[in-house]
Amino acid sequence: MSDPAVPPSDAAAAGRDPDATAVLDPGAFRPEVAALEQELAAARQKAEDHYNQYVRVLAEFDNYRKRGARELEGARAFAIERFAQELLPALDGFELAIANAGTADLKSLLEGQAATHRLLVKAFEKAGIVEVDPSGRPFDPSQHEAMLAEPSAELAPNTVVRTIQKGYLLNGRVLRPARVIVARAPDA
Helix, strand or coil: CECCCCCHHHHHHCCCCCCCCECCCCCCCHHHHHHHHHHHHHHHHHHHHHHHHHHHHHHHHHHHHHHHHHHHHHHHHCCCHHHHHHHHHHHHHHHHHHHCCCCCCHHHHHHHHHHHHHHHHHHHHHHCEEEECCCCCECCCCCEEEEEEEECCCCCCCEEEEEEECEEEECCEEEECEEEEEEECCCC
16 A cells, blocks of 8 residues: 555655555545535525525515505506596586476576586596597598488588587597598589
């Protein structure tokens, strides 16, 4: 056996076999093993910290998702609350007109109906609902629904002659198209 303290080249000079396996002192690598064990322990601790951080972030994201779903459901349930509150005075006006229909004169009933109409228009405006009355303007199939085509010498073809039923836009999107009569060229 060769001495671990003697290098292989010196082992040949000392009369030993240079190909023989040298037995190392078991304590020779203890400082390196201890250092590697410390690095391994630090790496495991770091991995555990990252895993715990990942689990916390995952839980926070799940809570965020659930909270967002609850808020969205609440928004859906109460989305028209403001609009409904604006409509209540108009409903009160209609109920008052019905209650007083037998005793009130025609003029006061008409004034009450006009006031109720103003309340409805105000509520619609606050909700972003805009009236569409295209009489005299070109027919627009994205906002109008043609009910009839009427011959007209005064208006150009495809011009709205008359509005049968007003249309409405909600924040720029068609809520109900206006029903119209459209001009066409006169019969020859």
